[in-house]
Amino acid sequence: MSDTGLTSRDFTEDAEPFRLFAEWLAEAEKAEPNDPNAVALATVDADGLPNVRMVLLKGFDARGFVFYTNLESAKGREILAARKAAMCFHWKSLRRQVRVRGPVEIVDDAEADAYYASRPRGSRIGAWASKQSRPLESRFALEKAVAEYTARFAVGEIPRPAHWSGLRIVPSAIEFWHDRPFRLHDRVLFEPDGKGGWTRTRLYP
Template sequence: MTTDPHALFEDWFAEARASEPNDPEAMAVATVGTDGQPSVRMVLLKGHDPRGFVFYTNYESRKAGELDATPRAALLFHWKSLRRQVRIEGPVSKVSEAEGDAYFATRRRDSQLGAWASDQSRPLDSRATFEARFEAMKARFEGGPVPRPPHWSGFRVEPERIEFWQDRAHRLHERRLFTRDADGWIEGLLYP
């Protein structure tokens, strides 16, 4: 039995990539506003290693503002086909400029242009306005590479707690909890 939560996550994630019909990298990200109001939304995992779990967004979005004010987040992966979920909690930091640039360069061109065209989380008067801005970005960057916008990059959630939940018969589920301490990880079980 694996006692390294990152290795266990990689095993489960590999199984999810093989079995989930859509977006096995989809995860819920929960943040909290300065008013104490929690907020949750789906994003895509774009990298993970022992340093943490990375996703990308517009730094002027609601989630980014909440993470700047309270740099902690909770993540949730739910793989219905496997009847499993993984919960992750910990502090958040921005990825380096080099990491942001490297990831942005891998995105499809239309997604790169969309990052320039969107004022993420802000009110939009009509879909036509957004589509016009997208077309303007296509014209602006026609014939050349699309650079990463200065207001767009990634966050890394450094896990302090990782819980692996596995469905079992009669709701006698298995819950393995890994908690970070100074020497690594402490593993325990939780009642379902």
């Protein structure tokens, strides 16, 4: 496990947060026993009350951070209403954390279709069968829905449901945190500079 913190190499003049995130995620994939791409996703409901849950990051690039969900679920409805969200990655084995927040956009159909087609067949059936976040009368009702859609799509490809797609957080801020002795942690905040680059600000721990 590295304990070097955020070194000067990480924050040279050409430092870029997506490159650094890629490096940290790659290290997490080697160190974390389960789901290194797991991330806490925070949204706000119509009353302004926060909600948080774990989701899986399914892609990232210079445009932002992507996950997939039922758009009719609680998180889907909340994000589509507010068009804003936040994420927090925590890799305990590496003593690192990354926070992301910003506006949210729906990925285009081609991107959503491509990811949906890559999922296991059972997961694609599940996207049809689950009325995510809504009351479920019994486990049997869910299993019955799965059986019905399995029969419906017994042959050929399973189309992506219109209510299932990807959401991309376009970061207005990305903060990197690394544990250091005596709680004198390293924290560095990246924010868009309005010219296609990023500003870097070191924060008190």
